[in-house]
Amino acid sequence: MPALSSSNWDRRSILRAAAGLAAAGTLAACGSNNGRGGGSGSGKNLAQMFHAYGEAGTEQAVKRYAAAYKGAHVTTQWITGSNFESKLFASLLTKNAPDVFEFHPQYQLIKSGQVADLTDLIEPVKDDFNQADIASHTVDGKIYGIRMIDDPQFFFYRKSMLEKANIEPPTTLDELIEAAAKLTTDKVKGVFLGNDLHAVIQPLFYSAGADTLTDDNKIAYHTDGVVEGLKQLRKLFTSGDLLLDAPADYWDPSALNQGLCAIQFCGMWAMPQFQQTLGDDLGVMPFPKVGAAGKPSVYNGGWSVFVNAKSANVDAAKEYVKWLWIDQKKYQEDWALSYGFHIPPRTSIARSATKLKSGLPAEGVKLFDEYGHFDRIGWTQAMITATENVFADCVRKNGDPEAALDKCDKTVNAELKKLFG
Amino acid sequence: MSTTTTRGLAGPAPAEASPARPRRGLRGSSTFNFWLFTSPFLIGLIVFVYVPIGWSVYLSFFEARFTVTPSDFVGLGNYREILTDSNFTGSLVTFTVFALFIVPTTWALSLGLALLVNRLRFMRAFFRSVFFLPTACSYVAASLIWKMSIFNGVRFGLANTVLGLFGVDNTAWLADPSPPWYWLVIVTARLWLQSGFYMILFLAALQNIPRELYEAAAIDGARRGLQTFWYITLPQLRATSTAVILLLIVAAYQAFDEFFNLLSKTTWGRPPLVELYYTALGQDQNYGKGSAGAVILTLLICLVTLFQGRIMGFGRGEDSK
Incomplete structure (x- = not known):
């Protein structure tokens, strides 16, 4: 390029400017996607973080509630994928951490000062809450989270398939294994417990007469009953009667609805979708008892809302949480009953919930009341992962249950020591 | 210019x-x-x-839980912890097994594809593009397709449907680790994703081999096919092969997406990066220990690269021509 005319240079300058702008734009774009969006002018901006609920309309509902709030501009981060907790924990470390988030009551969040004390918000309406939900969020008399929904988890089964195989709903784990064998055909598997079985870990503990922890936060899951249960589950896992690697996991109603299995472990939330597809050909039952000392159980999971104590807008966030999850009963009812079925933790709402009063939903509520076990706040994510490894090692792999539980004890004890000294 | x-x-x-x-x-x-x-x-x-790498080195000397700005200096404590952690050392074994599998197979497959495409007289551009296309697909998307439609465990999964035609029972490819079918899923997904890219590298190298060499070989009585391939083509591809193997090893070390997406809540089949992800970003949020692992991994990659360069003569390819 020998001669460069001046017009050529003009073009270059433009190009150069454009390149510079593009580079600046690219850099600026990094980190701007924090879900906060622009301010609406009226007061503060708040960000809230939710995991992606499976039921249609939930995301819109959460955003609708947020839009109705006048005190601040609230944006929603809707986290898809199966590892909500790691995304939540990672983002809580950053400047873009949500001000409000949903999770389960876990003590390490309180110990590390991550969640704000919400006692003053709940205190006036404390008596209107399910007392078990208050207890599971309380440490030393302070309440750290507000329960939004309670989610009992239990088995759904196809009545017609059980009748055809001439069996009653199983009441012990042994019967469940037998039933699975009888119900399995070349098209249908007997039972679905989820692809990685993690959903039935706590039910197995409870049904074997054990628990996650004792009241004074010592290991309570390492019992002979649990060891027995693990051996039985290993038998079921290798029997060929258990549905594995289904395209959708246990929390999704697809496996039972598509006729892939006859009995599916799932949760109350999916009941409307089950009913829609299967009509009356549907029954529910608790996790059957394990061993002689056991009794049937239901794990009452659920989601609670927390305020990030390290946020710059703690007060505004508390205000918003109070507005939505204490004052706005209409929205609370909508959230619990209009999409999936969840049990409202507010007794006044639960009492007036006609949808849960009859038929199968009423049976679900009965399981919740009769067999339900709530979260223990001392049972944290690290311990949950340790028990998931137990299932990986001795149910999915042919390991020794005692050895797997011993390994788990080590992790759990280390964690307990860190948290409670 | x-x-x-x-x-x-x-x-x-x-x-x-x-x-x-x-x-x-x-x-x-x-x-x-x-x-x-x-x-x-x-x-x-x-x-x-570079800043994250530097920060990672810094973090690896600190007790850094739930924070990336730690103050508690622990010296080599994190290194001691991670090197005695059976999960991490196990993951290095996992990686080695994986690399032993994937590096030769990808090398052979992409070379094979390149030879085939190079031989084509017509529609060469078409096949070149077809084989190259999977490179454009994301690992996550491919993993989901592999997991949910090809290798799902139910009767309508593609693999199970095909096997069902021969009367084979449904197989749980991913949930059940014995036999370890999950390797099949992982290796095929990666082969599909990677081969096309390396095929292009080989193709370019093949087209660079001077015609005269083949003519001379033919005159000297070398038989077409295997003999020519062995004595002319393969030695001429030496530089490219070295580069490809190097890239494959690094890629294998960096394996994350398909393992993370295909295997959930397992204690097996975790390559180092997945293990470190769970250490640093899991419920423990132990950035110190995670960083120590990352530094060890980086050093290992450097060592292997240097070692491999020594053996295969990376960068000497130009002179040998």
């Missing part, structure tokens, strides 16, 4: 060069242009690669 490029690459001349051409000033100098066009990339490299 060419002068600008070579000068820029040979080492950026400082801005003093400009007085030689006063009328154009700094704006017109090639130095300025060099920095203008490389700086977006350089800034990105520094901000997103």
